[in-house]
Amino acid sequence: MKEVSHGLETFLQQVINGLSLGSVYALIAVGYSLVYSVLLFSNFAHGGFLVVGGYACYAALKVLGANIWVASAMSLVGAGIVAVVTERLAYKPIRERTNVTLYLLIASMGMSIVIENLFVIFVGGRFRALPPVIPTSPVSLFGLATTSAFDLLSLVASVVFLGALQIFLLRTKWGLAIRAAAYDLRTAGLMGVNVNLLVSIVFFVAGALAAVGGIFLSVRYTLYPQLGGITIKAFVAAVIGGLGSLPGAVVGSIILGLAEMLTAGFISSQLRDLVVFSLLVVTLLVKPSGLFGKNVSEKV
Amino acid sequence: MSGYTEGIIILLCINAIAGMGVSLLTGFAGVFSLGHAAYMALGAYTTAILTVQYSMHWLPAIVAGGIVAMIVAYFIGVPTLRLMGDYFAIASLGLGEAIRLILENWQSVTRGARGYPGIDPYTTLPVAVGAFLILLILMFNFINSRYGRACKACRDDYIAASLLGFNTANIRILALVLSAFYCGVAGALLGGFLSFIQPVMFDMMKSTELTAVVVFGGLGSMSGTLLGTLVITLVTELFRPISQYRMLIYGAVLVIIMVIRPEGILGNRELPSFFRRFLRRDS
């Protein structure tokens, strides 16, 4: 079915496809992992934040007629606020009462259903697309492969946002506090850090990152209330990388993006997810805490 | 009894059987799974194929459905139950999807995504209620035996449990395999109830629903799971006329329960202990 001369070109093309998919996963996975590192639970409502970001951007562009920069800013802030409000309403009462993270996990599933259905009811289930504010025209890479300008942009933007996050975590007072909290939330509290403010900041950052992912996803793909479902893949990426580890989330995402594209291209498009999940299981069997996870052994 | 009521009771029995399975695993052994709908799918497909293709009687076919789910659960459990907490949850989610994927792709046997039609409607009211009662008794016996205590020990403190001589890995596998059996039987009954099954019926949404019911009723309370199944099934039916708000309410109820009473309706108690307390207060 394939011609030999196309072999290398096709391969390169698939690698580029994989990187661009992985970079979007990374934006989502990092926010998810960030929340995990501090509160030690899988926030399933993360997909909801992404949808909020997407619709906020859509509304700003279409209804308010804002330009893309203003719309993106509104979207980031909007999703960040929704994330903080979600935390305050649904998670804070639980985490203050108990340290059973299972309850938080269930509450987050509930929140993800709530957010999805709020959009179904008030906005409708229709598939939407952001106006072509970001160019998606084909770009030829040295004649070897074709990619869309958008992919290059999203790669760059992912790098920029993840870099900014890294600087925030390493260079600022609150970044330091977050890293301390990731080590032990209670200790951080004892050290005089305002834990509630800290958790809010974490959620705001996670929500804003999800919104970036949401904007990219709705430009690259489409916007609809169930869009949050794609975060499952990002979760898998974060778990492969090691929950709570930000570099792990990025590496996991890239691996997953490449694995998906190469499997679909060269092995079997139907079995793409099967390969993805096998990758997950194999990684966890070899290294139960993921590639970059800390090995936590309980004190006896 | 009208067909509507009958249908609800049958579905209630099916959901309760699956719920008990998940309750054993999550509530009693402390293993959190997001992929149990896949075991329902295995049970449903096995039974469907055996009854339709090989004209087996439905009763042994249902048991076979449960057993196939058990066998698959065993091979999945041995490697993955080493994982703890969210890692197992995400892995189970992935495995559940993988099983569904195989059902979709293995067209020669499962007929793929188009579904498996023409299953005998063997799940009548007596069959559903009978299966439910038998499995209910076995389940309560199980949790009131050495095995139940062993599960709870692993849940509460797996290190202390292993230092009391429990092979915690085996106990977790036992809980998983049994819960898979219950889900497999529930799936088999669902196939007989609908006469038609499709892989998409057993997706992540279904798995989430199973776990949600267990948490709603109270982790570590088998009667809580039954009560949770009853409440959630009835509420979904009650709100049917305001269809579009149904899922929203369902999600909101999950959050509110977690915020107000995270231990679920019954906490870790069984229903009789409430009556006992009530009586004691009276006297």
Place this chain on the structure above:
Amino acid sequence: MAAIIELTNITKTFGGVRAVDAISFSVERGELAGLIGPNGAGKTTVFNLITGVYDPDQGSIVFDGEDITPLKTYQVIRKGIARTFQNLRLFQRSTVLENVMTAAQNGLPYSFWEGVTHLGRWRGVERKIRDKSMDLLARVGLADRALQEAGTLPYGYQRRLEIARALSLDPKLLLLDEPAAGMNPEEVYALNDLITAIHRDFGLSIIVIEHHMDLVMEICPHIVCMNFGAKIAEGGPEAIQRHPEVLKAYLGDEEETA
């Protein structure tokens, strides 16, 4: 008299830190031994190594004439070793009785089918498990609190419950990890009596970890002293009390804490 347990050259490192450094000692059958040392000396790690919670990097552990070094935790326990914990590990939400029954059932089996049908041996064996557990609770003085939730017991009673739970495994060797931690002198006194009585009545070998010297000095004829992961002294109470290394370790410790 043969050794019930013999540790040879056991070493364990955590991230470059030698938590246990080439420890060797043995405990005779029927002996009541003490393992002492300042905070962080590696005493609990020794227990964890014996019970297979950690695998040693080097060395071997022989229990009752059998090498148990490679065994998993539950296998070691089934050979006849039981232990309690420095920071209590009871099943908080279960009742006192259930806590003991959970352990006691290990010597009294019935099959899976008897379990789910409640037929056959189920009734008889369950009664035996319950009777045995109640006897042990009576022994440690908790019989009247059998139906209380374990987490609601006073601290000293929780320690006693842990001892009952460990005893219900019918061990040949009992490892007690700081059984007197957090107790007032009166309670420590009662505990001393309990430990000696158990030692006498059950025909066990016991190793007690204690931070307080008094308790150990009073009841243990054989004492091993550790500091910084290494054994610094071994012998009877008098010898230990006079041993210069021990004095240095403890005085140093007191200086630090003071």
Place this chain on the structure above:
Amino acid sequence: MRKSVLFLAMLCLCVVSGAWAEETIKVGYLAGITGDFAAYGQPEVNAVKLAAEEINAKGGVLGKKLEIVIYDYKSRPEDAVNAVRRLIDHDKVVAILGSASSGANIATAPLVNRAGIPQIGTLSTNPLVTVDEKGKVRPFMFRICFIDPYQGRLIGYFAAKELKKKKAAILYDVGSDYSQGLREYFTKSFTEYGGTIVADYGFRGGQDMDFRAQLTQIKATDAEILVLPNIGKDLALPIKQASELGMKDIIYVGGDGYGEFMVEIAGKALDGSYWMYHLARQDPAMKPFFDSYKAKYNDDCQEFAIAVLAYDSLYWLADSITRAGTAEPKAIRDALEATKELKLHHATLTMDPKTHNPLDKDAVVLTVQDGKSVFFKKIRPQ
């Protein structure tokens, strides 16, 4: 929560007012308002309500007003079963319209047969909806749409005979019964007409949104057309991504999954694609529908196929009740089966009593020009 209380109150009001107006004929409607088909749920509900209003404004049926009881089935068969039982036992409807899902209708078929209540599927194109696996017609199940084999053959015929293309690539949804069916029947007829399938790739609807891997492989073949037997976003996204990969010359062909919302997603890339469809927006007979829909809901009804089929299925039912002369379910069933040359808005309908499928229903081929779908031609394969 206050909102839901309000709704409960409104619900009670409805029930009470329903008790007063006794002279109504109750018709059930199964709508996929939540779940996988949520994107299509609102238009079908709006359209069937619109039809009921129009019919009632003209005096109703047999002098009685039509009352539509709408239940959501979460786009899931097991929920559809309960909804149908409730419609039959609790609401005592005389007939049920919907759903758009084949899976749900296959699951409800035994129920309506046992209860003797006719049901009309709107977009359920799987043959097994009206005919059981042994080839026997399910007496109380009907459908207003054409079936997958027919639609698959249409695509194959159109590609091979009208477009005169010989090499086709397929990109289908492994997890969708609709997509699998169309693919199977397209492949069969296209090869019979002398074409070859040069690439056949699957994906999983729902989570998969990136088709570039498969498209890249397809690009490396010499396929002249790309057949997309999908629904919703899974139609628009491959086209958009293919154009980004620089696939300019390939022609996209698909079935009735097409919707006008796709233009917003795929834009210019959609131009020149062909879709086998139930009707065209430009059809003069449909103008009143689109006008009143717009007037009532202030919406263009982009998902118009499902809306029009829901709308016309009520008109079909109303006609059958009139012909039966009674609102008795069995009589309605007989009238439905005997439907001949009935002029509905989008087509003329004749029932095949052996299969309960519409006989020789013309398909409309739409093509997209400047982001608008226009009528291309009517076809009926030989």
